[in-house]
Amino acid sequence: MKNYFSSDFKLGILGGGQLGRMLLAETQKLDIYTAILDSNKNAPCAQICNEFHQGDLLDFDAVYNFGKTVDLLTIEIENVNLDALDKLEDEGLTIFPKPKDLRIIQSKARQKNFYVDHQIPTAAFSHYAYLEELKHAVENDIVEFPFVWKAARFGYDGNGVKIVRNIEDLESLPLVECITEKLIPFKNELAVIVARNADGEVKTYPVVEMEFHPEANQVEYVICPARIDSQVAENARELALKIVSDLDFVGLLAVEMFQTVDDRILVNEVAPRPHNSGHYSIEASYTNQFEQHLRSILNLPLGNTNSKVAGIMVNLVGDEGFSGEVIYENIEEILKIDGVTPHIYGKKETRPFRKMGHVTIVNENIDDARKIAQQVKETIRVISK
Template sequence: MDYFSSDFKLGILGGGQLGKMLLYETRKYDIFTRVMDPGEDAPCRIACNEFVKGDLMDFDAVYRFGKKVDVLTFEIENVNVSALERLEKEGVKVYPSPATLKTIQNKAKQKLFYVDHNIPTAPFTRFAYTSEILTSLKNESIRFPFVWKSAQFGYDGRGVKVIRTYSDLDDLPNVECITEEMIPFKNELAVIVCRSTEGQVTTYPVVEMEFHPTANQVEYVVCPARIDAKVAEKAQLVALRVSEAYKHVGLLAVEMFQTQNNDILVNEVAPRPHNSGHYSIEASYTNQFEQHLRAILGLPLGSTTSKVGGIMVNLTGEEGYTGKVKYRNMEDIMKLDGVTPHIYGKKETRPFRKMGHVTIVNKDIDKAREIAEKVKNTIKVVS
């Protein structure tokens, strides 16, 4: 099929920042795009060929949208899978597949998938309702502290909470969930695996993620991860095992823990471009968004090698500020060598909302980390 300057139509479900960055690549190749998002002012709106306002969880809206494209992909997991299944049966190419997404959408099913495929993961317990956790605590089948995760609709730190006392359970929604044992890990790592429709598979270097202590959001992504080469190789192999088990098409970001004993445990995955791969826009020969596009269209995959060390700093809304966004001290960080800001186009800020990111590139990764710290302490997302 001819994708370039042709009648081919690529559909993208979700119009947020990931879709916007994917559109940088579709515009580079002059690939026609349709995007659907519930928000009138979605970041993707300015860059796609056609924009449709619609509820991503509504069967009819997703189905009608998908019937007007040749290939359908998504930049967020919370979409109507039943509609995707119908579209796939009727000949629309959906990547990653509805079967892959159906498992990943539910964290309880995702964890059971790892057990069934002998993929190392943290010990967990599944609950139909949060209220059942009290009984398990009284029976001592689980013990404090542990991590509570909503089975569905959790992302960017939402739907996740560390539980240390009974009072920490008070404000949790009474929904299907899992509890995980607290892992005394050395590092949180991630590997992005790309698999094309033609069966070609490649991986990006292992990255190291540093999280905000209370928001449970990534603050820094460091590439390459500052870990032993043998640990990095182990993480790559585990990520490839996960990819092979899912048999996905497109990107699969595999988040992992490196334990004190240097074991690798899979935390969770995302079947799309991912925050842990944003550094690749400046630091890699082929960035994650172009790679995803190549994979779902069956084009040759590009090199995932890094040209230079890269660090990504998330720009999130400051605590205490809600309203029309203002980026304070942007000019100061732009004076620094190797610094590139990316602003997502969200007009309203609120505490911890992802509003953009900054990439720092440098041949010396430790120097890049120093600059990243300076960037984080300088720029403020306020209202």
């Protein structure tokens, strides 16, 4: 086995945001040397990695030249230049997740076609190269209101997703390639994180339940374990395992799903990296998702994914009406509560709905944890000076 620890091995990470920052906490525990590429010189990772390179993740030369300086390359965001990754892989660099998988996942249209081709249940959809084509479909009653509109590329944290209820909603959409989906009546939004290493060892985390903010379309709470029937949880887990197997995926894959009113599981979308739905694992699991990501890409034995206690994560996002230098109001009040751990992402400037941190609540009792999560949400505010 290659010596990754306290050695001259260099792990490259594309992206220096909060996911990278939490990954660095694990590389530091294992003394793995890390180099980060990000376009923002003040990225959350900039001050704490071993080596920081400033460059655009979508620029061929920036990604290619960075890749030439490292021994293994991974990502903390999937919107990266894939042509550069293909060339690096052809020249012998190990890259996980594999560029071929990122090519499918980067495009919501390709992702949906992959599900259809592999008999993976998902919401019915249509693909449009541009907005005028969608408008034409609506005018000719090919698409019925209401429906879900998604930008085919570059959506994140609720951006690039809208529920379209009428013609007026259609007018406000950007002029980009997109997909539309049938609006599914569902009971729950669920997620399963799966880890797989190059030897084919696979582990799944418990199914979690996600509660969303109605306006921002962002996750407000992640609840582990999900408060669902054991058979529904098993069906969700099996579906996530099938996706990982069919992709021949190496790394960490978060699979977001809908539980329909009649208890069917439909896959919504996947993320090929540590994910918001797994942040609870830092405090609640035997092996957190960031350590597991490292284990999977370095082909190390995978860790125990069981939870020690019930865990709930609350996202900390910028309050509406506040932009500028950030203040975490009442943070000392939530620190008084047992089982509460805040994580601040190192972003100096807040704006409405920007992800600024999260808080984990651990408790023996999931219902008690949920009540405390509500208290935390109502107490702490992310405002500006």
